[in-house]
Amino acid sequence: MVDYRDHIESNPDVMLGKPVIKGTRITVELLLRKLADGYDSGEILEMYPHLKPEDMSAAILYAASVIESEEVIKAA
Secondary structure: OOHHOOOEEEEEOOOOOOOOOOOOEHHHHHHHHHOOOOOOOHHHHHHHHOHHHHHHHHHHHHHHHHHHHHOOOOOO
């Protein structure tokens, strides 16, 4: 299983601190938007040939982790 921390980093000097694939300026947000727009992982990897399949998995796992940690406050 992929550990997203091996592939994702946040640095205030890169893309304003948004999470990116390590060593790139490709944001997790961009990859998720491409998936939401209907591109499959293979097509995205063709667009960004320096990415690996594990980077795509890491982006999805990162997003799942963020959502998992989200606190939901019930409205009164």
